[in-house]
Amino acid sequence: MPRINPRQLAQNLRQGLYPLYVVTGDEPLLVQECCDNIREAARKLGFNERELLHGENNFDWGQLLSAAGSMSLFADKKIIELRLPGGKPGDKGSKALQEFANNASDETLLLLVLPRLDRSQLNSKWVKALESRGVLVQIWPVDASEMPRWIHQRLRANGLNAEPEAIQILAERVEGNLLAASQEIEKLKLLANDSVITAETMSNAVASSARYDVFGLIDKALAADAAGAVRTLQGLRAEGVEAPVVLWAIAREIRSLLEIQKKLDEGQPLNRLVRIQKRQPLVQAACQRLHPSHLESFLLRARAVDNAIKGGREMDPWAGLLELTLNLSGKRSI
Structure with missing residues (x-):
């Protein structure tokens, strides 16, 4: 089956349901909407049971095969949703996924959700096996021009x-x-x-979208105003802003600071790297305060928070966002 993009998914689902769907990408909104569309199409065809599995470290891949074989004679058709945050199943996972693909039936539907896969992963045996029986939905970032x-x-x-x-x-x-x-x-x-x-x-x-703005949060953190940044974070949560929105803004700024520091070391001027004049002193102060090794550790923490938001880790995402806010402000977390 050819690989498709999110715009082609609706037409693909109208043509009939496949036993395997792989949704891969780093755009949370599009990933969620694609999964919702697949689940809805499956429910219309009698897939009324759903089992959710999280393929983290030390995941027992026997659970996947067990889930496929645990249906009773009178059970509804089942959706098995496997979330693999790391994107790499390892040797055991690769074998389990290939076995699942080889034994795929019309009574179970596997929905595998992964981050964006690189070329080597897309050419792996387990991806090829899944594609031979199903559909791979590739979600690409929407750049500024698009x-x-x-x-x-x-x-x-x-x-x-x-x-x-x-x-x-x-x-x-x-x-x-x-x-x-x-x-x-x-x-x-x-x-x-x-x-x-x-x-x-x-x-x-x-x-007037929100009195507490995510960009205001970033500016306060860059200015080392930890107290103000934390108040803004608490205000965002109180106003119902979703955690992924806040995480996106923080992670984006951390990556931006890493890139700016690299180019400053190469001799490029700050005013060429930061076009908005009022942000230049904020970015300059943050670059002087935060070493690249600090920023890289913050990105690792951001990934853990993203994992928690997706349900793959037992931690409060907002506690993780508080820690990142304090870190970006130059303060140690509590």
């Missing part, structure tokens, strides 16, 4: 229309965060009144 088109399509799908300038305002505001863009579009549905969304309406909508 973001206005993605927002326009999303608006149209929600019955909305907007001026090009309004779309550009939203694209700049969310800076590549699809989840944040989707949330803004949901709010715009309340403001549209069946008319075209103007640039003025969009500006007012995104400016």
